[in-house]
Amino acid sequence: MTIAKDLALYHFAHCPFCAFVRRELDKLGVQVDIRDAGADPTHRKALKEGGGKVQVPCLLITGDDGSETWLYESMDIVAYLKKRFGKEKVA
Numbered sequence: 186m187t188i189a190k191d192l193a194l195y196h197f198a199h200c201p202f203c204a205f206v207r208r209e210l211d212k213l214g215v216q217v218d219i220r221d222a223g224a225d226p227t228h229r230k231a232l233k234e235g236g237g238k239v240q241v242p243c244l245l246i247t248g249d250d251g252s253e254t255w256l257y258e259s260m261d262i263v264a265y266l267k268k269r270f271g272k273e274k275v276a
């Protein structure tokens with residue numbers, strides 16, 4: 186299991202697009218901070234202010250310098266995760 190401290194996934198519990206991303210995290214054996222933007226108003230507010238809109242899933246990537254990238258779209262998130270943690274990752 187890899188713990189990715191620089192990643193946080195904003196999701197809704199019953200969103201199928203979010204389930205798709207969570208499944209990929211399970212498959213890759215990657216653990217990230219999971220933040221429920223449906224149940225927790227603090228997470229919802231952070232998503233809106235940081236990413237610009239309340240749409241889930243959204244992966245927050247925090248750089249070494251503290252910079253934040255808010256990655257929307259389940260397909261794009263899964264592509265990012267596969268590229269970084271999958272077998273085809275570049276060393």
Ligand SMILES: N[C@@H](CCC(=O)N[C@@H](CS)C(=O)NCC(=O)O)C(=O)O
Nearest residue numbers: 200201202239240241242258259260
């Ligand atoms: N094309 C997007 C669709 C994501 C989407 O439609 N998410 C819904 C939840 S299932 C959403 O965030 N809706 C905004 C809202 O309910 O406020 C993706 O693949 O990630």
